[in-house]
Amino acid sequence: MQQDMIPPLRHIDATSVEHAVRLLDEHGSDAATIAGNTDEINWLKNRDRTPEVLVDLKPIEELEEISETSDGGLRIGALATLSDVEGHDAVNDGFSLIAEAMGEIATPQIRNQGTIGGNLTQDSRCWYYRGGFDCYRAGGNTCYAITGESSDHAVTDYSRCITAHPSDGAVALIALGADVVVRGPRGERREPLSEFFVGPEDNITVMHDLAHDEILTHIEVPSDWRGEDFYFEKVRGRDSWDFAIGNIAAAIRTSGNTVSDLRLVANGFAPTPKRLRKAENAIRGNSLTESNIASASENVLPNARPQEDNEYKLNLADSLVNRALSNVA
Amino acid sequence: MSTTDVPDESEPEAGDDSGGPSRRDIIKGTIGGTLVAANAYLFNNIRQTSAQGDGTPGVRERFSNQLKLTVNGRERFVRVEDQERLAETLRYKLGLTGTKFGCDRAMCGACTVQVDGDPIYSCTYFTKDAVGQEITTVEGLAEGGQLHPIQESFIEELGGQCAFCTPGMIMSAKSLLEENGDPTREEVKDALEGNLCRCGNYENEIESVLSAAERM
Numbered sequence: 001m002q003q004d005m006i007p008p009l010r011h012i013d014a015t016s017v018e019h020a021v022r023l024l025d026e027h028g029s030d031a032a033t034i035a036g037n038t039d040e041i042n043w044l045k046n047r048d049r050t051p052e053v054l055v056d057l058k059p060i061e062e063l064e065e066i067s068e069t070s071d072g073g074l075r076i077g078a079l080a081t082l083s084d085v086e087g088h089d090a091v092n093d094g095f096s097l098i099a100e101a102m103g104e105i106a107t108p109q110i111r112n113q114g115t116i117g118g119n120l121t122q123d124s125r126c127w128y129y130r131g132g133f134d135c136y137r138a139g140g141n142t143c144y145a146i147t148g149e150s151s152d153h154a155v156t157d158y159s160r161c162i163t164a165h166p167s168d169g170a171v172a173l174i175a176l177g178a179d180v181v182v183r184g185p186r187g188e189r190r191e192p193l194s195e196f197f198v199g200p201e202d203n204i205t206v207m208h209d210l211a212h213d214e215i216l217t218h219i220e221v222p223s224d225w226r227g228e229d230f231y232f233e234k235v236r237g238r239d240s241w242d243f244a245i246g247n248i249a250a251a252i253r254t255s256g257n258t259v260s261d262l263r264l265v266a267n268g269f270a271p272t273p274k275r276l277r278k279a280e281n282a283i284r285g286n287s288l289t290e291s292n293i294a295s296a297s298e299n300v301l302p303n304a305r306p307q308e309d310n311e312y313k314l315n316l317a318d319s320l321v322n323r324a325l326s327n328v329a
Numbered sequence: 330m331s332t333t334d335v336p337d338e339s340e341p342e343a344g345d346d347s348g349g350p351s352r353r354d355i356i357k358g359t360i361g362g363t364l365v366a367a368n369a370y371l372f373n374n375i376r377q378t379s380a381q382g383d384g385t386p387g388v389r390e391r392f393s394n395q396l397k398l399t400v401n402g403r404e405r406f407v408r409v410e411d412q413e414r415l416a417e418t419l420r421y422k423l424g425l426t427g428t429k430f431g432c433d434r435a436m437c438g439a440c441t442v443q444v445d446g447d448p449i450y451s452c453t454y455f456t457k458d459a460v461g462q463e464i465t466t467v468e469g470l471a472e473g474g475q476l477h478p479i480q481e482s483f484i485e486e487l488g489g490q491c492a493f494c495t496p497g498m499i500m501s502a503k504s505l506l507e508e509n510g511d512p513t514r515e516e517v518k519d520a521l522e523g524n525l526c527r528c529g530n531y532e533n534e535i536e537s538v539l540s541a542a543e544r545m
């Protein structure tokens with residue numbers, strides 16, 4: 001059954017990034033940006049957002065390209081679809097961690113339409129926030145998940161709002177040390193993807209630091225971790241469609257059986273993608289013996305303050321680290 | 330009507346020769362037929378001036394405020410609102426009701442159609458975004474009254490129980506078999522993972538696709 005009609009709006013095709021930025025400036029908060037429109041359209045259907053103008057980035061071809069950079073890294077246009085990224089040779093050749101994460105997102109239909117940029121800029125999946133509750137994130141003054149159902153929510157690093165970050169793509173890209181490139185009215189800026197995400201302590205109403213009139217144009221992956229050992233795992237209720245209850249992406253460099261360096265990044269545990277530094281530090285410089293792995297994967301979220309119904313996530317995080325390290329050993 | 334004798338989408342007005350037109354044919358005929366007739370009358374002379382492959386609007390579209398869509402190999406001219414979704418256009422304006430609305434939230438797959446060969450959820454896809462691309466719906470599979478092998482297999486392997494999910498399942502299966510003519514069971518499962526079946530008829534759906542692969 002059709003549930004909702006989207007209220008009338010104007011859909012404008014942006015012809016360049018500059019054009020998109022101009023349109024967003026001109027129409028201010030009456031405008032919203034769309035890429036694949038798999039996420040934004042639901043807000044429109046629910047009439048939780050009623051922009052008068054949609055600025056569509058899809059026609060900007062420059063933003064779709066995926067290519068190897070001259071120094072052996074990767075440059076991924078924010079408008080590349082999740083399927084395109086998953087299947088691209090330059091991604092699979094040395095950066096298969098990204099392709100693995102892409103393949104676990106949602107369903108083939110969503111991967112054909114949703115973009116990698118949109119996967120990073122997607123909004124919180126908290127069912128209260130999405131359901132129209134007047135929670136902190138929506139500008140109110142309570143978190144319904146704390147008093148209500150919080151089994152999918154964050155266990156650490158939260159402040160008032162306990163939403164967990166939902167992206168599978170983000171963890172793989174952060175594990176590989178990716179940067180994001182952003183263009184706005186004042187030109188271009190670049191930052192590590194790990195700093196792109198914003199937790200509720202800094203700003204409770206957003207998930208990332210893009211201004212209204214800024215466009216995420218590219219994701220750049222350095223060659224640093226090219227061809228190293230990778231591990232990606234996503235735990236979810238059903239084998240398809242569902243967001244991660246918890247996920248992990250690992251990039252591990254070994255010499256012999258000793259870990260010379262590694263990055264472990266997990267989502268589903270905190271409001272922003274979480275570097276598991278305690279576990280990283282415990283195993284870095286050590287060999288991947290069973291006992292070293294066991295002690296490195298103990299209590300990997302030392303500052304966690306879970307709710308009663310998401311305490312299970314602490315064991316989950318430990319297990320994910322254990323499996324990531326054991327897989328390489 | 331025998332199982333292989335389906336109305337051909339390229340003639341939406343066509344009735345059912347075995348016992349008069351069905352209710353569905355009349356509804357489809359009325360919606361499709363009226364649009365086609367009005368279009369033909371008004372725009373016959375400027376057909377060539379309509380948009381070419383790249384989706385840039387031609388004279389016809391600009392004068393009539395219509396978009397040109399390529400649906401099941403045919404050009405269809407239709408007035409579309411900016412916020413209109415492809416499932417709305419297909420069902421309510423082009424009379425192609427084989428595409429279903431299930432959840433209307435990208436959460437079930439009943440609305441799956443192909444755009445340029447890739448399966449997408451038409452409940453979650455602006456019609457405007459399909460301009461210049463090939464749209465294929467379940468109505469586009471039968472040829473000359475002959476069901477497509479995937480459709481035949483879904484009948485023979487009982488791939489549909491209530492069959493509400495079937496058109497979407499078939500479109501996902503079609504996308505798979507176009508890329509991979511000899512899929513494993515696992516590959517079929519992966520290809521159907523974006524289509525829910527409320528009847529839980531998954532085994533038969535998987536069997537249907539595997540048997541279709543053999544027929545094709």
Ligand SMILES: Cc1cc2nc3c(=O)[nH]c(=O)nc-3n(C[C@H](O)[C@H](O)[C@H](O)COP(=O)(O)OP(=O)(O)OC[C@H]3O[C@@H](n4cnc5c(N)ncnc54)[C@H](O)[C@@H]3O)c2cc1C
Nearest residue numbers: 035036037038039040106114115117118119121167168216
């Ligand atoms: C049913 C469903 C299941 C899903 N499951 C998963 C999952 O398991 N794992 C997972 O990681 N994700 C999942 N997702 C999220 C999915 O990855 C995103 O919806 C998709 O990638 C968003 O991309 P888009 O191009 O469609 O974004 P849009 O819907 O077009 O945009 C989303 C938001 O990002 C902004 N935006 C998009 N691109 C840019 C840009 N380049 N610059 C600035 N702003 C931008 C838009 O303004 C909007 O606010 C799921 C989504 C759905 C609908």
Ligand code: FES
Nearest residue numbers: 431432433438452
């Ligand atoms: S109606 Fe489109 S996915 Fe359910």
Ligand code: FES
Nearest residue numbers: 490492526527528
């Ligand atoms: S056969 Fe009934 S929903 Fe699939």
